[in-house]
Amino acid sequence: MDISELEYGFIDGGVGFEYLPVFSANEFLDLVREQSLYNEANVTKDGITEETTSAYLSFDFVTDFNNMPINANFGVRYEEADVESYSIQRPVIGFNWITPIQLDKLFAEEEVTEILEGDYEQFLPNLDISLEITDDLVTRFSYSKTIARSSIGAMFPATSLNLHRAGGPFRASQGNPNLLPFESQNIDLSLEYYYDDGSYISLGHFRKQVDNFISTGQIESELIGPNGPLTDPSINPRGNCPDGSVTNPVADCLSQPGDPIIEWEITTPQNLDATRVYGWEFNVQHLFGETGFGTIVNYTMVNSADEYDVYSLENDYALTGLSDSANLVVFYEKDEYQVRAAYNWRDEFLLSGGLEPTFTEAYSQLDISASYEINDHISVFLDGINITDESTRRHGRFSNQLIDYETYGPRYNVGFRGKF
Template identity: 90%
Template structure:
């Protein structure tokens, strides 16, 4: 896969005031043009061999085939940031931006995979989509921040995102072409003693022929499905306990969207993945040459992948620690502990009793030193 991007941007900064309240602003615009070319080389499936009442084995073509697909897109991306000091301690901020996020390489890979092919069906396949457009999001952020003492503050923020070209897995029904035409099902109109033979020793009567019924495949592929709106609130507190070196940071983010997966419906054409509330709590000590930090991180359950049968990642939390000591201005020693409470990750299907996988990696510790020259 080759991706070539050309970009240009302009930005402006200015300072003014309103009713003796200082205002800082930054405005910019970015233009991007992207061309994508993707290719794959594989031996395509030429047909199927009917060897058992339910099993169709693949018959591969004699030669490899190169498949090349292309895509292109361009964007103008403005950005405006404004902050205003209402008082010396109270600041409000407003931001508007238009941003993009490109799809993953895996989603754009052009090859087709035949995932399920049974005699008489069902027939399911999956393939990438090199012509995917990136996510395009219009973002509005508004916050109010109160700095009640040096190094300590409370803030409340609201955000809204209008997301277009949202990428999710969709299903289409289509024929698939082999080297000799559309793939067909030899099991619909039996010939001879079929099903018989083996995958390595096919019987001619049991192999797909052009006159057999053409297979209609259910193909899962990444698509730019729809537009959606994401909105939420973010609350932050940072507090330093005087000159002791101790401090704490707490934040909580609530996020919502109308496009959520309904587990009681079989018609979830569009649902947001990766959307969940989250929270973090950090306590730390930083004094002289010592730094010690403990962080508790929590994330609520979220949809990992949609489609006909979804995958959910259950709520997860873990505790991490880190400590370091600066021997001098060039050398320090450190200790890091990740997931010290030995938490695990569990994923399930439509309902919580449909276990898909369970991962546990245990705690991990790193001990070492750092040096700079």
């Protein structure tokens, strides 16, 4: 490419780069187009339609056992979902062997629409029981079955060719519209002691059995294009190959039906095994008499039967998003005034799994809020979020493998609310 007409300069670079170029990307692309060197991207258009039908029943019961009041609620929800997803793209029909390691994709002239369908149905029961042992002591039991759907992006049927070097490796990825949602059977137990008006201590235990765990799996397979299986032209070289370019391919360097068929390692989301989550919750709320001052303290400990092992390359079932957390809140609420400060902490957790994981490091921040009711209809307020200017840091398998570092600074909202 001739860049003699491009205005550019250099500035001092960072680690690994002595200088960095500075130029207009738009001017650069205009020159690329003028010199007929611009290659249009093969854009994939994806879509999904989901129709959900549901019905539920709920029953409430009030009774007593040995003069201890019992309140119970039982319900069941039926849910049926029909899913249809599509991808529209120009499929790959072969490869153009340009350099010793580069195989450039060759696309069909016409777009092809791929449509896949899936469906599932669920019965979701729920039972909640509370028993007032004394006027101050309450115990609760809950059982429920819940679901969480997979991400939309995991359900598109399009195939993406992620790695295709001359001679291999060859790696691709596909969506899976037939993914079933996560299923979780949940049991919760708690004991609550109300030792004064508005003041209590509670201890809770929870267990979750998670089925249809969604993770990525790999299969070895051929990929069939409009002209048959995709083949590798670099295995048995012809002519002066590798040769040519993206815009000027050489016939001998293009895939032909007689070339070796490529065996692809295809990654796709799958419903795999089951896992368990369990933990404890501790809560205290205390009001200091009639002063209006109070405090709330809570701490949650959570564990999983399948945690990510950074020293292993096999972590199919590690759950994401699990970590201990704690909150400390002090507040004043009396007459027209409400003031609150909250310290929130969360321990390190797995953000995404797979062969190369991402961990979000332990994080804490301090938030404040205050409001004043001018009358029954109008109030003014001030909210401060992350007033200590904390940052978020994410790393890979080990803490020195920095992936990203985010800082947003404190955020404040000032305003008024009105109701009629």
